[in-house]
Amino acid sequence: xxxxxxxxxxxxxxxxxxxxxxxxxxxxxxxxxxxxxxxxxxxxxxxxxxxxxxxxxxxxxxxxxxxxxxxxxxxxxxxxxxxxxxxxxxxxxxxxxxxxxxxxxxxxxxxxxxxxxxxxxxxxxxxxxxxxxxxxxxxxxxxxxxxxxxxxxxxxxxxxxxxxxxxxxxxxxxxxxxxxxxxxxxxxxxxxxxxxxxxxxxxxxxxxxxxxxxxxxxxxxxxxxxxxxxxxxxxxxxxxxxxxxxxxxxxxxxxxxxxxxxxxxxxxxxxxxxxxxxxxxxxxxxxxxxxxxxxxxxxxxxxxxxxxxxxxxxxxxxxxxxxxxxxxxxxxxxxxxxxxxxxxxxxxxxxxxxxxxxxxxxxxxxxxxxxxxxxxxxxxxxxxxxxxxxxxxxxxxxxxxxxxxxxxxxxxxxxxxxxxxxxxxxxxxxxxxxxxxxxxxxxxxxxxxxxxxxxxxxxxxxxxxxxxxxxxxxxxxxxxxxxxxxxxxxxxxxxxxxxxxxxxxxxxxxxxxxxxxxxxxxxxxxxxxxxxxxxxxxxxxxxxxxxxxxxxxxxxxxxxxxxxxxxxxxxxxxxxxxxxxxxxxxxxxxxxxxxxxxxxxxxxxxxxxxxxxxxxxxxxxxxxxxxxxxxxxxxxxxxxxxxxxxxxxxxxxxxxxxxxxxxxxxxxxxxxxxxxxxxxxxxxxxxxxxxxxxxxxxxxx
Numbered sequence: 288x289x290x291x292x293x294x295x296x297x298x299x300x301x302x303x304x305x306x307x308x309x310x311x312x313x314x315x316x317x318x319x320x321x322x323x324x325x326x327x328x329x330x331x332x333x334x335x336x337x338x339x340x341x342x343x344x345x346x347x348x349x350x351x352x353x354x355x356x357x358x359x360x361x362x363x364x365x366x367x368x369x370x371x372x373x374x375x376x377x378x379x380x381x382x383x384x385x386x387x388x389x390x391x392x393x394x395x396x397x398x399x400x401x402x403x404x405x406x407x408x409x410x411x412x413x414x415x416x417x418x419x420x421x422x423x424x425x426x427x428x429x430x431x432x433x434x435x436x437x438x439x440x441x442x443x444x445x446x447x448x449x450x451x452x453x454x455x456x457x458x459x460x461x462x463x464x465x466x467x468x469x470x471x472x473x474x475x476x477x478x479x480x481x482x483x484x485x486x487x488x489x490x491x492x493x494x495x496x497x498x499x500x501x502x503x504x505x506x507x508x509x510x511x512x513x514x515x516x517x518x519x520x521x522x523x524x525x526x527x528x529x530x531x532x533x534x535x536x537x538x539x540x541x542x543x544x545x546x547x548x549x550x551x552x553x554x555x556x557x558x559x560x561x562x563x564x565x566x567x568x569x570x571x572x573x574x575x576x577x578x579x580x581x582x583x584x585x586x587x588x589x590x591x592x593x594x595x596x597x598x599x600x601x602x603x604x605x606x607x608x609x610x611x612x613x614x615x616x617x618x619x620x621x622x623x624x625x626x627x628x629x630x631x632x633x634x635x636x637x638x639x640x641x642x643x644x645x646x647x648x649x650x651x652x653x654x655x656x657x658x659x660x661x662x663x664x665x666x667x668x669x670x671x672x673x674x675x676x677x678x679x680x681x682x683x684x685x686x687x688x689x690x691x692x693x694x695x696x697x698x699x700x701x702x703x704x705x706x707x708x709x710x711x712x713x714x715x716x717x718x719x720x721x722x723x724x725x726x727x728x729x730x731x732x733x734x735x736x737x738x739x740x741x742x743x744x745x746x747x748x749x750x751x752x753x754x755x756x757x758x759x760x761x762x763x764x765x766x767x768x769x770x771x772x773x774x775x776x777x778x779x780x781x782x783x784x785x786x787x788x789x790x791x792x793x794x795x796x797x798x799x800x801x802x803x804x805x806x807x808x809x810x811x812x813x814x815x816x817x818x819x820x821x822x823x824x825x826x827x828x829x830x831x832x833x834x835x836x837x838x839x840x841x842x843x844x845x846x847x848x849x850x851x852x853x854x855x856x857x858x859x860x861x862x863x864x865x866x867x868x869x870x871x872x873x874x875x876x877x878x879x880x881x882x883x884x885x886x887x888x889x890x891x892x893x894x895x896x897x898x899x900x901x902x903x904x905x906x907x908x909x910x911x912x913x914x915x916x917x918x919x920x921x922x923x924x925x926x927x928x929x930x931x932x933x934x935x936x937x938x939x940x941x942x943x944x945x946x947x948x949x950x951x952x953x954x955x956x957x958x959x960x961x962x963x964x965x966x967x968x969x970x971x972x973x974x975x976x977x978x979x980x981x982x983x984x985x986x987x988x
Contacts (some may be wrong), residue, residue: 299983304628316853317497319490323415325408326501328858337398339509339522342797347516348735348807349848356390357515364845365406365511371445372551374463376454378449380446387542390702396510402843403508404501413456415496418489419459421464425486429478432465434908440466442904463731465508465906466728470622472908473576475914495594502526506802518844523771523803541603542610544570551592552577554613557709557762561638561665569627572839573617576602579622580611587613597951604631618833618891618916620898641662641682645687645696646963650975656695659963660686661704665711665719665766682711683718690722690751700754703770704782704967710765713793717742720773722750723780728856730769732793741856754981755780756974758967759824761834764788765811771824778862781871781977782824783970785832786966789841791820791889792848815854820848827868828875828973831888833895867980874976875969884965890925 305513331562344353362384370376372540387394387402388615394402424431440462450456464485471481502524509522531731543562546553552575564570579601590598612627619625637810642661647654662682671679679683693701709714718727721744732740757771757780768787793809821841832842837966879885885912898918905911919941926944938944963971 292366299538299705319493319497323411323496323827324406326411326499326504328404328501328505331801332501332505333398333400334724335522335799336395336400336505336509338799339513340395340803342804343513343516343520343806346735346795346797346806346808347520348792348809350735351516351518353392353395355389355392356611358390358395359388360515361395361512362391363515364702365403367445367507368429368507369407369410369721371525373444373447373449374459374656375410375417375456376449377453378451380409380837381449384717400505400508404504407504407507411496415493416453417456417460418493418496420460421482421489422486424461425462425482425489429468429482432468434465434906435911436907438462438465438906439903440603440906441902442466456500464904466904469906469908469911473911474624484589488591492590492592495592495597513804513806515846517792517846517848518841519790519792520806521804523805525802541631542570542609546576546599546602547596549575553590553593553595553598557707560638560707563629563632564673566853567627567629569625570612570614570629571617572695572834575615575617576612577615577814578613580613582609583611585610602898603790604811606632618895619922620895622915623919626801629788640680641685641689645693645698646971648968648971648975650972650979654700654977655978656697656976658696658698658701659688659704659967659971660689660693660701662686663707664708665715667712667715676746681718682715683722686719687722687750694751698753700978701751702754702756702758702967702970702974703774703780704758704765706758706760707762708764708766708767709788713742713766713769714771714781716766717744719770720744721746723752723755723774724777724861725749725859725920727777727858728814729773729854731814731853733812733853734809734810739853754974754978756970757782758970759784759787759826760830761785761788761832761839764790765819768824769811769813772815772817772819775827776815776817776860778859778860778864781828781973782826783828784826784828784830785834785975786825786840787819787823788839789819789821789823789847789850791818791823807848812853814856816852816856818850818852821850825863829874830969831892832893833888864977869983872971872975872978875973878972879969882965882969883929885969887925887929889929894921894925 304305338623343351346936366381366384368377375713384402386706387406389932391402393399409882424453450459467485468481471484472478476484492682506522506524513520541562542564543559544564545556545559547552547556553574555570555574555576557572558565558570576598577591578589579598580587580603581601588601590601602612604610607805608631610631612629613624614627615622617623641663644659644661646659647656649655660825665682668676668679669679672681682707690701717729724744724749728741728746731744732742734740744983755774759782763771763784764787768789768791771782775782791809791811792807794805797804813819821843905914923941926941930937
């Protein structure tokens with residue numbers, strides 16, 4: 288019962304390991320002058336599709352009746368996966384697919400894959416036509432593109448009408464090509480360099496089309512169907528399943544990032560704690576990688592439109608080798624790209640171990656020691672535990688040891704930092720909760736048949752019974768939410784930060800005759816009866832977050848299972864924080880209203896929000912340059928206000944920002960090892976505020 292983010296992390300990291308063992312070369316280049324071969328299904332795939340339908344019908348938590356309506360929904364999801372921006376199919380194509388849409392529920396039950404492959408082959412044909420159209424336009428040279436016209440391009444076409452015919456498609460493709468060309472030119476490419484890069488991009492796309500296999504069509508189709516159940520129910524093709532099953536104890540080498548495909552881009556889902564990317568301090572969730580180069584002097588290879596596994600092959604590599612990534616940062620919004628240098632290394636699992644330190648905070652002249660435990664994931668060495676090793680590693684064992692060490696140093700409060708913790712072992716979330724309560728239930732698991740399983744801490748006593756804060760953010764998921772929710776329900780800790788991810792479901796893997804099926808079979812509930820699904824855990828005191836309103840979190844995923852409640856179980860509360868919250872929030876607001884880092888985060892959030900709503904982009908070069916310069920001036924001013932407040936050297940331009948961030952990431956680990964970040968420090972100050980409210984006589988004595 289691993290978390291979604293952990294599953295994603297493991298799949299990607301395992302994929303990276305697997306690729307190391309195979310040839311890094313792509314398949315031989317096909318003859319692009321031959322007709323594009325059509326793909327067709329095989330018997331194994333037909334049987335697997337029937338098996339998937341039957342398993343989900345019997346066992347999935349969210350009961351879906353595979354009727355006309357759900358069949359049409361699966362059809363819509365399939366079209367969305369193939370053409371999310373409505374740039375390949377015409378309205379005539381969509382009209383022609385109508386019989387497939389009407390009969391899809393029956394086809395799914397019968398294992399009839401002809402509709403799926405007919406649609407996929409049409410998509411491949413339109414993709415081929417688009418690539419050849421782009422190449423023909425590019426062959427005319429830069430003079431064929433007039434950047435003085437007052438044209439606009441609708442950049443988000445998810446709700447736009449389908450192009451009526453091929454003529455409308457060609458008009459759209461020309462605008463999209465013009466936008467790609469202008470974007471490269473605004474990224475300081477010469478006309479020739481921009482055209483050459485787009486020629487390579489479209490030739491690579493053609494090459495990949497000729498190399499596609501029936502497995503690609505089948506996996507896309509079945510996953511469009513499984514997605515109507517919930518976003519964590521997935522089909523793995525035999526090759527993907529093989530990668531997934533590789534022993535996770537193998538040493539992992541790469542950059543330490545979880546990647547996914549989004550439209551035509553390779554997007555960063557998360558950065559692994561302790562990995563090379565995290566240590567370099569530049570790559571962030573939401574960033575899009577568009578180019579990869581090997582070593583200091585290697586030429587960049589454009590990966591826009593590239594399959595994820597092929598992109599990973601380029602990013603992956605041996606330990607101590609340099610990879611250069613061309614990235615569109617999630618926080619830029621101006622289209623400018625940046626080059627990140629990352630030295631590949633082993634993703635050392637020990638770097639994800641729980642760690643502790645003490646921060647000293649001053650309140651009214653009195654210094655107080657607050658213990659901090661940073662927990663990047665909920666881990667356990669299953670093999671060592673099963674083998675009977677008395678010293679096997681686990682989150683709970685490590686945290687117990689760290690707490691005992693902190694108690695010897697007379698800490699007056701404790702912070703458990705779960706920011707960025709994507710989850711892990713359910714058993715560890717249960718056991719860790721047990722360190723802070725005397726005994727009692729920790730989490731409720733409800734399966735697809737309505738059966739209730741109550742996980743409990745049956746060991747009497749508390750390892751730590753003092754005042755606590757639990758810090759969470761948008762990337763805190765699954766096991767993190769179980770622990771944070773339990774601490775909140777029991778009144779054992781103030782929960783501080785931003786709304787958590789909202790991943791409150793349990794998945795299981797079912798082998799098929801052809802590949803594997805991962806499906807949701809249960810939901811988590813807190814002891815109070817509240818689900819952690821969709822809503823996540825809401826903090827008692829909220830911090831600003833860059834991820835609010837962005838496409839991160841369960842509620843942003845299509846067909847996510849809803850939040851709900853079940854009857855609470857009997858449990859004992861320790862502290863009622865409600866009488867203190869109003870005063871604590873007021874003190875927090877008063878302290879942070881002029882705090883540079885909190886102001887910065889709010890300004891960046893507002894800056895990003897103002898451009899998230901943008902629906903169109905200008906294709907007029909002068910207007911576009913003016914817009915970009917305005918955007919960059921605003922961002923530079925925000926950055927320099929923060930730097931001025933910190934007494935740092937001001938930036939002359941944003942190009943200096945990435946270098947300074949990389950330098951800061953390295954310096955912080957050396958010079959400021961024990962210095963808390965501003966948000967951790969504020970969490971500590973809130974804890975000292977609570978201590979003062981709770982025990983004023985003690986602080987005065």
